[in-house]
Amino acid sequence: MSSSSRTKPNRVEQIKAESHFLAGTIHDDLSSDAPTFGKDNLQLLKFHGTYQQDDRDARVSLRRQGKDKAFSMMVRCRIPGGRLTSQQFLAHLDLCDLLGNSTMKITTRQTIQLHGIVKQDLRQTIATINSLGLSTFAACGDVNRNVMCCPAKKCSPVHQAIEQLTNNLAEELAPRTTTYRELWVLDDTTGERHLVEEHSATREMSDTTEPLYGPTYLPRKFKCAVISPDDNCVDVYTQDLGFIAIVQDAHVVGYNIVVGGGMGTTPSNAATFPALAQPMAFCLPEQAIDVAKAVLIVQRDHGNRSDRKVARMKYLIANWGLPKFRTAVEDVLGYSLESPREVVIRQTDDHMGWQSQGDGLWSYGLNIENGRVSDGKTVHLKNALRQLAEFHQEEIRLSANQSLIFCNIPSDKREQFDSILQESQVRSTEKTSLVRRHSLACVALPTCGLAVTEAERRLPLVMDQLEAVLQSLELDRSQFTIRMTGCPNGCARPYTADVALVGKAVDRYTLFVGGTLRGDRLAFLLKDIVASEDIVAELTSLFVAFRNHRLNDETLGDFCHRLGSETLLSLCHQSRESEDFTTALSAKGSL
Structure with missing residues (x-):
């Protein structure tokens, strides 16, 4: 018996258990004229690829007018490896104009989000996406989400192998319940929708409905990726499960399996933390799918179902230790795995x-x-x-x-x-510029309900100024990552970046430094609170210190990591007193 099974499940676990394989009363809500969904159904809708949001910019004005919030739905696609036809892409452009807010978001997990979909148009939106040969099912929720893979189009046996494994993982780890099709998808021949039964409680439940997930699915979201050893462009170490191809004579002979990555954290909760995936074992190509299922099953059966803040697989591995986790995976498999093989991630290519x-x-x-x-x-x-x-x-x-x-x-x-x-x-x-190419920001305000401050709308303005600063310091050809998030949950993978600004409060950020472009090292906290108006000055002092004290071709992340927070803060303070700082900062408005 797992430790999580001896504690009372949280409310989301109860909702899943009573949902009859994700049906809930979503059909009733869709038939209602109300602009919102019921609270329990909002949890289930995530599995179907959609979140209810509201325009937070409009809240105060609407409240003064005595009106409710401006509710709408975000719809996220599941696109393994980010591979689309031009027709599918064009159709999404049409959808964002016809049913959304006329914008489209390409996500950090190689998929597409549409925003501003009103509830009455949700069925049409999801049905249209399915008519394109795509799906929103399992793009969100406590299941395996969009499987990531290097997006480069390369005609090589290695790329063909990792792309095929990506497709196989997406298929084999997908939920099996028919609820999604019954709710959203039109029959190809009759044009009619196979609606769920009016009384979902009469729907037969059995282990065969979800042979991999069971009726309560996973304790929390699950993410995986596949890479070749020459390019970690999808940040494999930030995933719950990663496969790193082992290549001999230009062919994939197997995969190193890494487990336990994850970016989300709650600063007020010391039990939470970002983590990098650790090498667990090596498997042959024909074993990869069975290994993935075994890892998922161990998390399903032993992950924390009482506290969702510590329900990701990284916490199970942290509590157990990697050897115990590997033994549990091997017990599910019924055979032992080889130790990980030697592999070096050499670079990250943005493929631009x-x-x-x-x-x-x-x-x-x-x-x-x-x-x-x-x-x-x-x-x-x-x-x-x-x-x-x-x-x-x-x-x-x-x-x-x-x-x-x-x-x-x-x-x-x-x-x-x-x-x-x-x-x-x-x-x-x-x-x-290179710095803009390697920058990332999450959606944050005005639509994300978790955001405490700006990210996507603020980072371009910061980039405008930093480009001039870096050019003044002759650092504009240096490659490093700058990432900004509106909260600590880490959707833009901030904790592996050379420089990251993580939302702390309204117009306040925590500054992290010391990650790598390769994504194989966690950044550390340099400054707990940086006001939005001080971001450029803070980073300018860092860049001046980097230019004046780096070793040879040392990267920015390596420089910060070598010095550590105390020495780095001292050098940044010295930088502020220098003429270099004054000159560089004054350049920020000149370009």
Whole structure:
């Protein structure tokens, strides 16, 4: 008996147990004219790929008018490896205009979110996504979510193998309940929806409905990724479960299995923390799916179902220790696994700009700042992307840096690609600074209910100023990550970044430094509270110290890690007294 089974399950566990495999009373709520869903159904809707939100910018004004909040739904797709057809991408652009708020968000997990969907349009939105050959099912909730994989289009046996494993994981770890189809999907032949029975309590429950998950699914969300050893662009160490390909003679001979990563934390709760996945074992390619299921089963049976704040698999591993966790996985498998093999993650490639695919064709990675696709007064990004997708009707891939990769481009189309971007006044990757390319921000305000401050709307303004500072210091060709989140939950993977600003309170952030571009080391807290108006000055003092005291080609993260917080704070203080700091900071408004 697990320790979690001896304690009272939390309320979400009760909701799942009584939901009859995620049906709840969602059908009744959908039939109602009310603008919102019932509280219990909101928990179940996450499994279906949608969250209820409200426009937090409008709260005060609506309250003064005696009105309720401006509720709407966020809908998230499940797109294994971020691989789309141009038709699927174009259809999402249509959906965000027809049913959403006219913007689209590319996420840090290689998928798409639509915002501003009113409740009455939710069924149409999800049904349309399914008609495209995609799904929202298991994009959220206490299940395995979107499986990540390097998005680069490379014609090699290694890339073919990791992409195939990604597809297999997405299929084999998917929930099996028919509730999703019954609620949202139209029959292909009759055009009718197979609605759940009016009285969901009469729905037959058995272990065969969800042979992997059971009626209460997992204690918390579960994330996994697959990479090759030459590129950790999807941050495999931040995942609950990761597969790192072991390559010999240009072929995958197996995978190192890493377990227990996760970014979320609650600063007021000392029992919570961010963690990197640890190497657990090596498996052969044909064992990978069984290993993934075994890991998931151990988390299912032993994860904490009493306190959701410590329910991720990283906490189970921290409590048990890795050897005990591995033994439990092997007990489920029925055989022993080999020890992890030696492997070195050499780099991280954002796959932006023109890159050869190795088959005579090209890919073009276009940086989409913080993943927000919209048209402004002068920059018509959405229009440009529509033109590109219509002009070159080939595969489009979503990167873990919230950007787009257009694939299979012949040499004679490259000039036209560049022209479309220029005509729409869209900044090309070649004209995007390295610091902006490697920046990430979560959605935060105004739609995320967990956000305590700005992220996506603030980071571009910070980048505008930092570009000038870095150019003044001749650091503009240095590669490092800057990430900003509106709360400590870590959706933009801040705790592995060279520099991270994590929302602490309204217009206040905690400054972390010392991670790596490779994503294989946690950052440490440098300053507990940084006001939004002080961000650029704080980072400028750090950059001045970095320029003046780095060793050879030392990266920013390595520099911070080598010095530690006490020495680094002292050097930053000295930097503020220097002429270099004054000159660099004064440059922030000059470009």
